[in-house]
Amino acid sequence: MVSNGVVPNVVSYNNMILAYCRVENMDKAYSIFSEMLEMGLKPNVITYSILMDGYFKNGDAEHALDMFDKMVAKKISPTDYTINTIINGLCRVGRSSEARDKLWSFVEEGFVPMRLTYNSIIDGFVKEGDVNSAQAVYSEMCDNGLSPNVVTYTSLICGFCKNKRMDLALKMQNEMKQKGLEPDVISYSVLIDGFSKTQDMESACRLFSELLEVGLCPNTAVYNSMISGFRNISNMEAALDMHKKMTNEGIPCDLQAYTTLIDGLLKEGKLLIASDLYLEMLSKGIVPDLIAFSVLINGLCRKGQLENACKILDEMDRKCITPNVLIYNTLIAGHFKEGNLQEAFRLHNEMLDRGLVPDDTTYDILVNGKVRGEKFVPGALVA
Template identity: 30%
Template structure:
């Protein structure tokens, strides 16, 4: 998908170059605006080398770069997460006798934030104030957003209040940034107070505002409040995106309210909301939890004709659904079909299958599957060790636990204790002592 899009942009840049050449032929010479537009295009779609090369062409044509030229280049370097290049370009601009404007500083501040340097970003902000530049609302929003994203939400609010005292009139975008920041640190009440403040100021919250709050309510298990926000959005006539519908449907699923989750799905289809793989995963999961595998497979079969691709979660959900109804053979067949079509190994689905095989009393088969896996994680080991203990196969569990420690994986402390206690109760006290020693040794070298 990416390559055709990139090729399309490159063709557009070639057409732009052709237009400049045609203009020169008929006597219409390019000016600084022409070259600045070209630099911006190359920065966005081709790369910094191609964009920077335009500078040489400008100078050869006797055209001096201006602040917009360098702002475009600094923005391009920022998009490439290159702080060193951004700083070099800023320094080059100063040495060329070009005075940076507010957008130069805004871009540099944004670059420091996205590269995890909030202290340096704050110093740029102080420079803006000290140099008596006229800050733009984007300046304040960049600073507030950067502080929130780096966990300094309280500092962001203090800055916001200070700006208000000095006459800053925030727009909805500022309130949305603060509401999002408060929600991320689980300060839901403060976020709702911020929403009320925005409304008292005559601002009308939008879908972004409500969706942010709704998601935070569900994460905090305040489901009813989240549903109230969803209802308020509907009453105000806001258009929902797939994310909002899937968020609400997921909340209904967690509460076991399947009919309401289905209603959301129907509304999503009725309103022709952009349906993506998240939509299918959510509702395939719904049907699997209800044991309606036929309906789940019907949705599964729709994915490819819609031009979408299944991901690891899709196959994990189907595998888990088959296991839940006791159809382990069907789950194995599904995964085999997945692998024959070239899909990479699905660790989540295999972990689920191992657990279900153990619960069905097929531990030896689970061990064989475990041994065939190319990749394992802590859950793989924990699940198998736990189930071996339940089957009182403590010596086998002990060997697996040692292997797990050597591979650098962590197993739950309770599971480790169950193996040691099991060995002792079965009369293998010497092996229990050896296991303790090997586990301590493995932790030491890790």
Template identity: 30%
Template sequence: MRASGFKPHLHACTVLLNALVKDKLTDMVWKVYKKMVKVGVVANVHVFNVLIHACCKSGDAEKAEKFLTEMELDGVFPDLFTFNTLISLYCKKGMHYEALSVQDRMETAGISPDIVTYNSLIYAYSREGRMREAMMLFKEIKDAVPNNVTYTTLIDGYCRLNDLESALSLRYSMADKGIYPTVVTYNSILRKLCEGGRIRDANKLLTELGERNIEPDNVTCNTLINAYCKIGDMASALKVKDKMIGAGLKLDQFTYKALIHGFCKARDMKCAKEYLFSMLSAGFPPSYCTYSWFVDVHCVHQKEEEIIKLPDEFVRKGLCVDVSLYRALIRRFCKREKVDCAKKIFGLMKEKGISGDSVIYTSLAYAQWKSGNVSVASDLLDEMYKRRLMITLKLYRSFCASFAGDDKILGLFWSHVVDRNLMSKNTLKDLQ
């Protein structure tokens, strides 16, 4: 088109940009826009709205503000969609003050907010726990009708502040207005009931959900499963799990984690392992926290040898054994000052041809240092240096948080680490 001397049509450019945004090809959006400007295509409000929407998708508030400034300099006036997108972006980024300030700009521009605007602003207040202001804005809504999103946002806000009474009052109020709760509304209330140990009331709410023909989702089921696991009622937790599968829902990472934790608390390690293996087979990698529960239970019952054999059980089940399993076990044994167990796992790991990472070496070195084996700790740090395994800022902060009560010992250890050049200049600079 350009070779023939034709300038691209503005509408065609807008359609192209919009398609790129939908496909999340943000970098391509900026390239196309630059080419548009270069060939003399003058952007209108629709083009700028697409660009700001792209910023919203990518979470780039700074770029969105630049486009807004560019609009104003080009004499293009923002419309309702522009302001709503900006508010949504600010809320997404947790920039609630900026989101609320957009309302003033709208008034200055003579643009009346719609229910989308109000919902976003109410969300901003609710997320900050400013329910008084959220309710004031709710009562001030004009030329718009509060909808399900409005009420659900307010209900969730009250639940987050532990004000279940106000949340329930709003639920009845929305029903009076002919607006019925969705599963998202119920999930907020259900979560708060379960957190307060009100399982009976939670089940009543679940019955009501069924009477309204509202299908529970993963969040609903996981909330109940987690609540039952916390009180040790594994039979009820498994019943909910079975209903979940019967409803066509799939167990997710949270489901497995809750059930594993529940069985570990109940000291039923056979079932805990079964769900651990199922979790891995389903493609969900367990976290350090999940493996820690296994280590803790076995240590309490002085059955450390059983958990040391866990990698072999993985192999027998046909599961992949990688460094993440060894890392988690070594970290937890070191945390519990079971240095001999950590050393055994480290030896087994090396026998399998798996190389340790910075977390493993640092955990072992600090455990040895803390137990008085300074020379062994130094050897481990020397090996780290030879393998160019550096201690990152993230690892440093994680250790400081994990061993918060060891200030004096930890301080000496870090000095030893710095002397061995195991922290980069940038990391040391960030620590100053």
């Protein structure tokens, strides 16, 4: 444009700033903003709103609020979009109380909150674990004549589930239905996850069946919750059945699902099935992470499969994944239990060479022959 003599206008610069914000290059976005000023162009409310949103999404609330102050100093009035950007942005960075205070000040200046505004604050408080404040904002929303939608209820249900108040979570779902709102997959997913984590698989199964009855398709998150729930109550037969249903329905089985299944199977000593699932996972191009490797090594060591556990450690090295202290403690404990003290101390030295700092558990094993308070080697080893 410039080389052809076409002078960029405010819209052109706004689009360039937006593009850099979307690729999270805020330095370049601000550089374009500065260039705009040098060209004698006056940024508008859209310009400032784009930059504020970009900074908030990068977790930089201070620069975002600074852009708002600069905009106000130029006597540019914020739009509803601008205000919602600030409210949502503050909640995104864990400053929901500040967002609520800002909302009240904006209301005093004539801003009329919308459902989106309240949903942002409710969700923010829920993510911060403050479900009481989330409820207070919900009540304020209703008092102001705004009807909650599925997003509102799902946030509150999530908050109650996190606090293990499953009675209130179900109450919210029932209230949602009474108001003619149909729960979506996300709503069911949150509830199923809540019941799975409280080991109430009867209620989780009931909701899973209800989800199917209303014509919704369980997603990966739903299946992961069910698989994890069954693993937690040591019902691997049901967990494997969920995996089978998942595969038959064409729902992608991700790393989390495979890790959970392998962990449960190893705990029950079903090494062959666990090995088959691990190979199946690799065949799908799913790369194990530190958690998956920890599960494998811990499970193998627990069953005395130290040679195979060491092979997993070698595989981690090939994939350039550095083992953590927990993995080394597991291996050291395994060798110590088998009486292979030389290998246990070699692993301890290897830890140090990698720059890892042994913790109390490491020395409990090496010095006292204990793991989690249980002595597994007769006598104590004197350092």
